[in-house]
Amino acid sequence: GESVGLHLPTLSVQEGDNSIINCAYSNSASDYFIWYKQESGKGPQFIIDIRSNMDKRQGQRVTVLLNKTVKHLSLQIAATQPGDSAVYFCAAPWGGYQKVTFGTGTKLQVIP
Amino acid sequence: GAGVSQSPSNKVTEKGKDVELRCDPISGHTALYWYRQRLGQGLEFLIYFQGNSAPDKSGLPSDRFSAERTGESVSTLTIQRTQQEDSAVYLCASSLSDYLTDTQYFGPGTRLTVL
Numbered sequence A: 001g002e003s004v005g006l007h008l009p010t011l012s013v014q015e016g017d018n019s020i021i022n023c024a025y026s027n028s029a030s031d032y033f034i035w036y037k038q039e040s041g042k043g044p045q046f047i048i049d050i051r052s053n054m055d056k057r058q059g060q061r062v063t064v065l066l067n068k069t070v071k072h073l074s075l076q077i078a079a080t081q082p083g084d085s086a087v088y089f090c091a092a093p094w095g096g097y098q099k100v101t102f103g104t105g106t107k108l109q110v111i112p
Numbered sequence B: 001g002a003g004v005s006q007s008p009s010n011k012v013t014e015k016g017k018d019v020e021l022r023c024d025p026i027s028g029h030t031a032l033y034w035y036r037q038r039l040g041q042g043l044e045f046l047i048y049f050q051g052n053s054a055p056d057k058s059g060l061p062s063d064r065f066s067a068e069r070t071g072e073s074v075s076t077l078t079i080q081r082t083q084q085e086d087s088a089v090y091l092c093a094s095s096l097s098d099y100l101t102d103t104q105y106f107g108p109g110t111r112l113t114v115l
Helices: none
Strands: A004-006 A010-014 A019-025 A032-038 A045-051 A056-058 A062-067 A072-077 A086-094 A099-102 A106-111 B005-007 B010-013 B019-024 B031-037 B043-050 B065-069 B075-079 B088-095 B110-114
Touching (some): A019 A106, A032 A062, A045 A056, A045 A062, A045 A072, A072 A086, B005 B088, B019 B088, B031 B075, B043 B065, B043 B075
Antiparallel strands (some): A004 A019, A086 A106, B019 B075, B031 B088, B065 B075
16 A cells, blocks of 8 residues: 655744645555645544646645655645644555545644 | 545444444445544555455454445444553545545544543
């Protein structure tokens, strides 16, 4: 299966600054990646996804960048807000469908 | 509309007891997944159901774990003879189908504590 991992377990950012959360993956055949946000006491929530034929995808205040050469993806959050405080997971489906392998996660702490 | 619901939200049990966890997927979603999340860890795939096909049980950690789903509705995850290492949050997710890019919607989870 896929192996995904996060570079930093905890990230603290000042409110209003931009946040960058990184993730590495091991399977070069992976062609689809997802970022999830998990708030305390809740299940993960889909944020944004990207196919391997793309380098960048933008959503509302979030951007995902994919570097297939080094098997790395990142999630950028613009103008980070207190409501962005959560654990963020990158994930990659494998097994031909949505059997998803999740990384350990990065905890984002927003400092007011 | 209603999201994925799970019950109970919390379950405390004694070692050796059996527990049953329930998941109600979003209506119309044919795919249903169970995951386990240990404290401070990522999600660990357990089992997957798609329609009336045979489930993918490849993630179940031992034969003490089993799951059932009736058609495209409720699923139950059963853990027999619980052990302390079974303590975790058990998350259920459903998606419209098992197409690669169908979004998985997660329930709030059941926190299981085995004493």
